[in-house]
Amino acid sequence: MFGIWGHDKAAEITYYGLHALQHRGQEGAGIVISNGRTLQIHKDEGLLNDVFNRSHFQELKGRASVGNIHYVTNGNGGVENIQPHLFHSQTGSMALAHIGNIMNRDELRGQLESEGSIFQSETDTELLAHLIKKNGQKINEQSITNALQQLVGAYAFVILTEEKMYVALDPHGIRPLSIGKLHDAIVVSSETCAFDIIGATYEREVRPGELLIISRDGMKSTRFALREQRRLCAMEYVYFSRPDSDLNEVNVHTARKRMGIELAKEAPVDADVVTGVPDSSISAAIGYAEQCGLPYEMGLIKNRYVGRTFIQPTQELREQGVKMKLSPVRGIVEGKRVVMIDDSIIRGTTSMRIVRMLKEAGAKEVHVRIASPPAKNPCFYGIDMSTREELIAANRTVEEIANLICADSLAFLTPEGMEKAIVQQTTLNQGVCQACFTGQYPVKKNRK
Ligand code: 5GP
Ligand code: SF4
Ligand code: MG
Incomplete structure (x- = not known):
């Protein structure tokens, strides 16, 4: 708008x-x-x-x-x-x-x-x-x-x-x-x-x-x-907004990078390279790599001429979209233990394909790290994830999701880590909505 x-x-x-x-x-x-x-x-x-x-x-x-x-x-x-x-x-x-x-x-x-x-x-x-x-x-x-x-x-x-x-x-x-x-x-x-x-x-x-x-x-x-108390949508920082935007005076790229740093503190892993899923998880991948002292590499390349896959309304279209959109860089991942950072898992389409893609390109191990908590709940505030059945994390443990997406290991950022990455002391009346992750809805329908 x-x-x-x-x-x-x-x-x-x-x-x-x-x-x-x-x-x-x-x-x-x-x-x-x-x-x-x-x-x-x-x-x-x-x-x-x-x-x-x-x-x-x-x-x-x-x-x-x-x-x-x-x-x-x-x-x-x-x-x-x-x-x-x-x-x-x-x-x-x-x-x-x-x-x-x-x-x-x-x-x-x-x-x-x-x-x-x-x-x-x-x-x-x-x-x-x-x-x-x-x-x-x-x-x-x-x-x-x-x-x-x-x-x-x-x-x-x-x-x-x-x-x-x-x-x-x-x-x-x-x-x-x-x-x-x-x-x-x-x-x-x-x-x-x-x-x-x-x-x-x-x-x-x-x-x-x-x-x-x-x-x-x-x-x-x-x-x-x-x-x-302000409850600005955390998903805006995680995925939705552009990295060059400041939301409530907090820069989106910087918040994402801090999410990567927090994730590395919470869930480090023995590996050779860190890579991110372009474009929205690059900032978090850079933060993760920096915190672990591992090299950040472009293990995946995005075709610029394909739009956002999540936004296309049907699952079939979404699945096609991912195939058209991302390619692994063999020279970078072959024979390596790769940490693959994504900003979020919603339906699981992206992660599932990417783990497979990286392995087909010769990655020895693929450790998936997600720079936000498991999305388990629908959003009633205008972001399109309104049915619970679609959310891969809704009724599954982290281990079950790891098996489903064929990852050698999987970890998510905690809600506390995410809040720490976004909320900065310098801005007055800061606070985020994390309801799709935590189930704590700031506005209830029957409040009035
Ligand atoms: P999945 O493939 O698991 O269904 O969705 C996760 C991927 O879609 C992530 O790579 C992320 O970049 C993107 N995504 C995550 N959340 C949202 C969202 O709320 N809206 C849109 N448009 N895309 C999202
Ligand atoms: Fe954003 Fe809250 Fe909706 Fe999640 S539930 S997408 S954090 S507004
Ligand atoms: Mg993505």
Whole structure:
């Protein structure tokens, strides 16, 4: 998710911002722009580059814009689910972009439907729009605050109207969201790597429970909920975000490297070389190697022209993806005892193939070390791992998984090690969600 307020090239800059966020999803993209009087939209399925070309930017004119990259979680595929969503009413229009997951969606939707609302998509975005417009309310700070107060879950929203931009983050700050500046323009992004690409400077995090109102008068900060202890998604650090992003002022590469260091302290092994699965586990592999005093080598090469395998929605596609994606480097692994670092094991597809691949390329032993704890629980906060049956670690011991993936040994980082690697004393109110690893959910559906 990316937004900008107060720039002549708002749509183009949103495009560049989204380009830096492409790794967060590959199913679709959309941009809405405001020229102060009307809102215009273009969105479609596919990668950003397939959805937009030069001609679109001749039409999308205005000084405020919001864009989104579409990431499919539990069955929200299809073009009608691509964001932002644009809504028109007699009192004005609004575009909404959202990441996360509203846990009390069904209840709220049932309530609204019984009062006469009709929905055209499955999205949380549309739900929020209906809540805001309930009883014919105007779209303003009050109606948005009231709507946000009814939500339970993890969410980050950008709402664009003809005259204002509203930005909100859930009370636990589970999803990342940062504010930056580009000259006089205000920018907001899921990850700071989008600021770097457009030459913007980082200002601060959107605070948990905060609602920002950005207009001609500048930026006003209000609060729709009490700020809770921050619970930023640990998986963002483990896998999801780009290594050059800072989340809650902690650099992702550095956190990953520290995860590798902690892993080496917890689970060292007698070996000849350390290798990582590109790209997301390279940082952890470097940390592991450094801590053990072993050489870090490129034992696996990634084909640059294949997308993220996990994000493709079916298992069959995912399995094919891994074959196309990674190749062993025989000269490096042949006859060696290899430590293979991966950032995580979710369904087990990747590790299983890679151990086999390395052995076929002549590795004498393959010791698998995972730079996060076993993922045993579903995520209810917007990351796609929502069924327990799919998780290889859900009902298996570490030894059983090691046998299944044919590793000579296997160890995972502990939740304590992971937290130590991420949470740094220097940032106030730090804290992470580790629910998919520990089962301790910071937000429960029936909390209210
Ligand atoms: P598996 O192959 O075990 O199903 O998934 C683990 C691999 O997918 C890891 O190598 C990791 O890089 C990637 N991965 C792990 N967690 C996630 C996630 O939450 N989202 C996405 N998109 N990819 C993940
Ligand atoms: Fe992130 Fe896991 Fe928490 Fe979901 S449950 S928000 S993936 S740490
Ligand atoms: Mg990987």
